[in-house]
Amino acid sequence: MKSSRGPSRRYLPNSPFNKPMPDPPADQFALQDRVNHDRYGLGRVIGVEDDVAVLVDFGTGRKRILTPCAKLFKL
Numbered sequence: 001m002k003s004s005r006g007p008s009r010r011y012l013p014n015s016p017f018n019k020p021m022p023d024p025p026a027d028q029f030a031l032q033d034r035v036n037h038d039r040y041g042l043g044r045v046i047g048v049e050d051d052v053a054v055l056v057d058f059g060t061g062r063k064r065i066l067t068p069c070a071k072l073f074k075l
Helices: none
Strands: 034-037 041-049 053-057 062-066 072-074
Touching: 034 053, 041 062
Parallel strands: none
Antiparallel strands: 034 041, 034 072, 041 053, 053 062
């Protein structure tokens, strides 16, 4: 006897009907955290501005980086 259902449906990862994955939680930076930036390299956090930006000393200079930043990783 045949099943009344048709063949199972294929999974399409780029379907517009799939629910989007939730964003991973943003990193919380504290003073003296070691960080890595894709462009500037290794550095140390020297200031935090209320989850808006972080000041990082990269050795060659200091940069103010807005958060969340996809290129800045906590080590």
